[in-house]
Amino acid sequence: MTEQTKPIDLYYFPTPNGHKISIMLEELGVNYDVHPIHIGKGDQFKPEFLAVSPNNKIPAIVDPEGPGGQPISVFESGAILKYLAEKFGKFYPTDPRARVLVDEWLFWQMGGFGPMLGQNHHFKQYAPEKLPYAIDRYVNETHRLYGVLNKQLESKQFIADDYSIADMATLSWSLGWEKQGMDLNEFPNVAAWQERMKARPAVARGLAVKLPEEQQINLAEDKDAQKVLFNQRAK
Structure with a gap:
C-alpha cells in the first residue's frame, strides 16, 4: 500500500x-x-x-x-x-473482469442513480412550482433505478461482489430514499445492503x-x- x-x-x-x-x-x-x-x-x-x-x-x-x-x-x-x-x-480489483464490473456500476451511479435522484429532489422539494409531469417522471425513474439496484444485490453482499468504490458511490444517494418517495419494503435487498454498509465503522465516520x-x-x-x-x- x-x-x-x-x-x-x-x-x-x-x-x-x-x-x-x-x-x-x-x-x-x-x-x-x-x-x-x-x-x-x-x-x-x-x-x-x-x-x-x-x-x-x-x-x-x-x-x-x-x-x-x-x-x-x-x-x-x-x-x-x-x-x-x-x-x-x-476497493478496486486488479482482475480485468472484476474491474469492468466495478466500472459498470460506478458509471451507472454517476450517469443515472445520482443525476436522476437529484432531479427527483429538485422537483419534489425545491422547485417553486409543483409540476406533476416532472415529479412523476423523476420519481418513476428513481423507482426503476432502485429496482435495478435491488436486482443486482440478489444473493450479493455488495454491488460488484466484493466491497468496492461502487458501493461507496451509491450508498449516500440511496439514504435519501424516503424524501425521494421510495418505500424500501419494495427493495429489501437494497435495505439489507444499506444496513451492512452503515455497520462499517469507516462508512459511519x-x-x-x-x-x-x-x-x-x-x-x-x-x-x-x-x-x-x-x-x-x-x-
Whole structure:
C-alpha cells in the first residue's frame, strides 16, 4: 500500500457526492484536511476553488503527493474514487473482469442513480412550482433505478461482489430514499445492503463529516441558497 505522508485536501460540503469521498478517505485510513465549500453562499465560484474544480462542483481533492511526487488536483466524485483506489490499491480489483464490473456500476451511479435522484429532489422539494409531469417522471425513474439496484444485490453482499468504490458511490444517494418517495419494503435487498454498509465503522465516520453549525443550510427553506445553486448559467 502506498504510504501517504502529507494529508490530502478535501474540498467538501456534506452532500451525497461529498460523502462518497469522505467515506473513501476514512476507509483508506489516510490523513485528510477538510476545506468547507459553502455551496449555498457561492464558495464554489471563487477563483481558488475553480482552479481545482473548473465545473464549480464539490467534491474535489488536491493530493500533495500525486504522480511523480508532484501535487495533483482531481474533480468529479467518480474520478476521485478511481484515483484514490488506484493509488492505494484498495476497493478496486486488479482482475480485468472484476474491474469492468466495478466500472459498470460506478458509471451507472454517476450517469443515472445520482443525476436522476437529484432531479427527483429538485422537483419534489425545491422547485417553486409543483409540476406533476416532472415529479412523476423523476420519481418513476428513481423507482426503476432502485429496482435495478435491488436486482443486482440478489444473493450479493455488495454491488460488484466484493466491497468496492461502487458501493461507496451509491450508498449516500440511496439514504435519501424516503424524501425521494421510495418505500424500501419494495427493495429489501437494497435495505439489507444499506444496513451492512452503515455497520462499517469507516462508512459511519465518513457520513458523520459535517460542517460547523454556522455553515450548515436547510436548502428547502433557504431561498438565498437556492438562488445561488439553481438556474446557473455560463459566466
